[in-house]
Amino acid sequence: MDLSRLGTPTGPLTRVHGGFANRMYRLDTEQGAFAVKELNLLDRRWTYRADDVFRFEQAAFAAGVPMAEPISASADTLVHRWVDGERVPEEPVPAAYAFEVGEVLARIHALDVAWPGVPVEEPPARDWPELAERATATGQPWAAELAGRVEAFLAIARFVDTCERPGPLVLTHRDIQPWNLLSRQGRPVVLDWELSGMLEVSGELGSTALSLAKGPGFDDIRPAVFHAVLDGYAAAGGTLPPWGPGWFAFMIGGWLGHTRWNIFRCLAGVEARTGPDLALSHESARNGVRGLPDLFGRLAELEELLMF
Template sequence: MDLSHLGTPTGPMVRVHGGFANRMYRLDTDRGSFAVKELNLVDRRWPYHAEDVFRFERAAFTAGIPMPEPVSAGHRVLVHRWVEGETMPEAPVTPAYAFEIGEILARLHALDTGWTGAAVDGPAARDWPGLAARARATGQPWAAELTSRAGTFVAIADFVDTCARPGPVVVTHRDIQPWNLLSHRGRPVVLDWELSGPLDLSGELGSTAFSLAKGPGFDDIRPAVFHAVLDGYVAGGGTLPPWGPGWFAFLIGGWLGHTRWNIVRCLAGVETGSGPDLALSRESARDGISGLPVLFARLPALLELLRP
């Protein structure tokens, strides 16, 4: 990759492990420190709209959204200024932190950047029984569990595709999760913007608020944190959409697609040289197969627990 526009390196580029979709490196040069993201081009789940995303990022950065400065974007490589901060654990954030995230979302949704690319999402896959058969044939450790739950995953796909979304559609980050956030002096910094695009507002609010309000499982969900995101959104000038299952359709659909993608990577059984390491795909597949049906079963209770 040609990174000459970033200056003269002062040391080797260093791999930063942990990404769920792409590969990240830190590069220090005489012009500063940069986060260099090598996009996965081997088995991406959808096309990357580089020009739209970069325009959205630049508008957000100019508007004062706390985020790394976007430097350049191409077909294969994204570059941002390196930002120091504390990584966020998979645990409920403080209500103050959640409130500020809600304000950030309201400010993002007020930007008028437009979007020229096609819609990001397509229909949910329904080939779960076939994937289960392939898992058994290749001796995957979670083959029996996937086989027993293949029908549940088809039902989840039906829910994702048929659940009503109240609107409106906004151009937004689409992936504000603990692993895409830093804490800098107790304040949020939003990372990893490459999944940005149009999304139903309820899906963005539900996914964001839920991810910040929960611990590693589903037994530690803090309604006060969930509601703090919504309060921050209203305080920032946003209007909440009608409450209903559509608030969680994007969250569930995203996890469904992520689980299937990692299952397919495990079935291939080889390192692709792009995207997450195979060991991380195995972990993500296992977590999705065991965890997603639990979340889906608890959806009615969650709607009551988290009702605004």
């Protein structure tokens, strides 16, 4: 990584641990502090559109969306101005914070930014029986749990593939979750825009509102927080789509693909040069094997709990 354009360093490039897909570093120079992200190019699940995402980020920053200032983007490295703030824990956020996140979503969706083409989404993979067999043969610590849930994962894949997702399509962040947010003086700051692209508005709202309204599992979901996101979205001019299970199809599909990707990294059994550490991949695989069937089994309960 050539970072000379950022100024003379005043300290070493320091690894910041915890990224689920890429690797993050902090660099302090005489020009300030920067977040330097090394993109994982070894086994990405999709092609990263660096130029398009950077242009989208620039437009959002210019429009006053609370976020880290985008500095530069290349095929393998992203640079943003460092933002100090408190990490958002994976627990229900205050309703006022959720309301502001909803407002931010509406502002993002209202941006007039051209996006070249809408990618065709591939159907979810159906190779879960084979993955369970490989996990058992290689002695993965979560292999027995995966083997016992193969039918559930096949049902989840069918749901993601066939569920109607209310639109319209919007250009958006696509991944506003607690781990991609900071709290600065109690107000949200949106980070990590790499997944930006077109998405049905129901998928964006369902994913964001549910993630901010719950803890690590699904036993503590606060409907008031869920609805605060939607209230903020409507107050800022956004239009809510028709309610239904499709609100959660994008979230479930994303988690399904993320779990499968981490399973493959675990099956390889080696520490990759980029992307999450092997230990984090094992944690993500185990969480997906346990959590996804639980979420899928509670869809009807969620619909009733969170109905308008």
